Amino acid sequence: MRQNPERRTALLDAAIEVLAREGSRGLTLRAVDAAARVPVGTSSNYFANRGELLRQIMGRTYERLTPDPAELAETMTAPRSPELVALLLRQVHQRMRADRSSYLAMLELRLEGTRRPELGAELNRIFSAELENNIRFHLDAGLPGDRVAVILLYLAMHGMIVDDLTVPDVLAGKAGELTDELCRRLLGNAAPDAS
Amino acid sequence: MRQNPERRTALLDAAIEVLAREGSRGLTLRAVDAAARVPVGTSSNYFANRGELLRQIMGRTYERLTPDPAELAETMTAPRSPELVALLLRQVHQRMRADRSSYLAMLELRLEGTRRPELGAELNRIFSAELENNIRFHLDAGLPGDRVAVILLYLAMHGMIVDDLTVPDVLAGKAGELTDELCRRLLGNAAPDAS
Numbered sequence: 001m002r003q004n005p006e007r008r009t010a011l012l013d014a015a016i017e018v019l020a021r022e023g024s025r026g027l028t029l030r031a032v033d034a035a036a037r038v039p040v041g042t043s044s045n046y047f048a049n050r051g052e053l054l055r056q057i058m059g060r061t062y063e064r065l066t067p068d069p070a071e072l073a074e075t076m077t078a079p080r081s082p083e084l085v086a087l088l089l090r091q092v093h094q095r096m097r098a099d100r101s102s103y104l105a106m107l108e109l110r111l112e113g114t115r116r117p118e119l120g121a122e123l124n125r126i127f128s129a130e131l132e133n134n135i136r137f138h139l140d141a142g143l144p145g146d147r148v149a150v151i152l153l154y155l156a157m158h159g160m161i162v163d164d165l166t167v168p169d170v171l172a173g174k175a176g177e178l179t180d181e182l183c184r185r186l187l188g189n190a191a192p193d194a195s
Numbered sequence: 196m197r198q199n200p201e202r203r204t205a206l207l208d209a210a211i212e213v214l215a216r217e218g219s220r221g222l223t224l225r226a227v228d229a230a231a232r233v234p235v236g237t238s239s240n241y242f243a244n245r246g247e248l249l250r251q252i253m254g255r256t257y258e259r260l261t262p263d264p265a266e267l268a269e270t271m272t273a274p275r276s277p278e279l280v281a282l283l284l285r286q287v288h289q290r291m292r293a294d295r296s297s298y299l300a301m302l303e304l305r306l307e308g309t310r311r312p313e314l315g316a317e318l319n320r321i322f323s324a325e326l327e328n329n330i331r332f333h334l335d336a337g338l339p340g341d342r343v344a345v346i347l348l349y350l351a352m353h354g355m356i357v358d359d360l361t362v363p364d365v366l367a368g369k370a371g372e373l374t375d376e377l378c379r380r381l382l383g384n385a386a387p388d389a390s
Contacts, residue, residue, distance in 0.1 A: 020309075021310065022220070022310075023218055023219055023220050023306060023307070023310070024218055024220075025217070025218050025219075025220035025221055026220055104306065104309060107302070107306060108306060110357070110361035110362065111218060111299065111302060111306070111361065112218070113361060113362070114215075114299060114360070114361055115216065115217075115218070120361075120362075123361070123362050124362045124363070124364035124365065125364075127362045127364075127365045128362070128364050128365045128367075131365055148373070148376050149380070151366075151373060152351060152373065152376065152377050152380070154354070155350075155351040155352075155354035155355045155358070155373070155377075156347060156350045156351040156354060157350075157354070158354030158357065158358065159349070159351060159352070159353030159354030159355075159357070160350045160354075162305070162353065162354070162357060163322070163350070163353065165309070166305035166306065166308060166309055166315075166318070167305065167308070167315075167318050167319045167322045167323070168319070169319035169320075169322075169323050170319065170322045170323045170326055171346075172323075178343070178346060178347065178350070181343050181347065182347050182350075185344070185347070185380075185381055186380055186381065
């Protein structure tokens with residue numbers, strides 16, 4: 001059976017919608033075929049089993065949530081300051097909002113990972129590497145704040161995005177202001193850390 | 196059909212285990228009967244439907260995660276300081292760890308709430324009220340930090356607990372230290388706010 005990359009991506013995008021809409025128990029290869037409007041059996045030609053599908057979905061959500069390099073380069077022309085960090089975090093949040101399905105699918109995968117040790121191990125590896133990437137980017141770019149500050153920013157933004165996607169009334173439209181306050185308070189007196 | 200409160204609580208505890216273990220799609224009244232080892236049909240005598248069961252589970256998770264009043268009173272005899280706030284937050288985290296099922300069940304409910312508007316509205320109401328309670332407790336107790344600080348602490352702890360329960364390697368046992376740093380950095384120069 002020949003495979004093509006566009007078809008694979010379309011199947012993964014359909015799987016993300018199924019996960020976000022139905023939850024992880026609703027995610028079967030058959031449900032993906034239906035959501036992608038392809039003949040029954042197509043997904044099983046691309047993914048050996050459900051575990052392999054789950055693994056590839058994770059990679060696809062990262063692709064979808066990655067910033068446009070040109071836009072990021074443009075943002076990074078600004079002077080290094082707590083305000084610039086706040087702008088970068090607002091942009092992360094904006095991407096999540098613009099692609100709710102990807103973030104909800106990631107939350108479903110996290111919960112599924114607590115039940116499937118192999119997926120759990122893979123997620124631990126991916127999320128740990130991603131946090132290290134964020135820390136490296138922050139420090140290499142000379143942004144204010146040390147390693148611990150970046151981790152604290154990551155945790156607060158993660159909590160904020162989970163609330164914003166699942167119980168949006170709690171922050172009642174204040175997410176942007178809270179992001180600014182977070183950076184002002186955590187980074188206000190911080191120098192860049194070259195460690 | 197007579198109902199008794201102990202039986203109701205036992206059914207809700209069984210439902211929390213089903214949610215944590217199987218995810219929200221696995222939660223049926225029949226699955227709760229099985230998990231609670233009671234005759235088929237028992238749960239439907241206590242909960243008019245699955246929606247009513249979901250609503251009552253939320254209340255039960257809060258009961259289970261509420262601190263022991265005597266222990267809290269004992270903690271609150273200490274002088275007001277960032278260290279005391281860190282101790283309180285560590286205790287919250289400890290309760291979540293000691294009752295993983297309740298927190299995982301709450302995450303499942305949050306995701307289910309994105310698919311069921313009625314449940315979503317209820318969760319928005321409950322989580323908003325809970326955050327207001329936390330803010331009120333903090334300010335009334337004369338702990339350091341204003342309203343915004345309490346919200347930022349809540350967001351970071353929420354992100355930390357989600358990571359700790361779903362991808363524990365990311366923080367690699369540093370959650371306690373990070374909680375201390377969070378309080379030191381956010382509250383280090385803060386006076387109590389009587390507003």
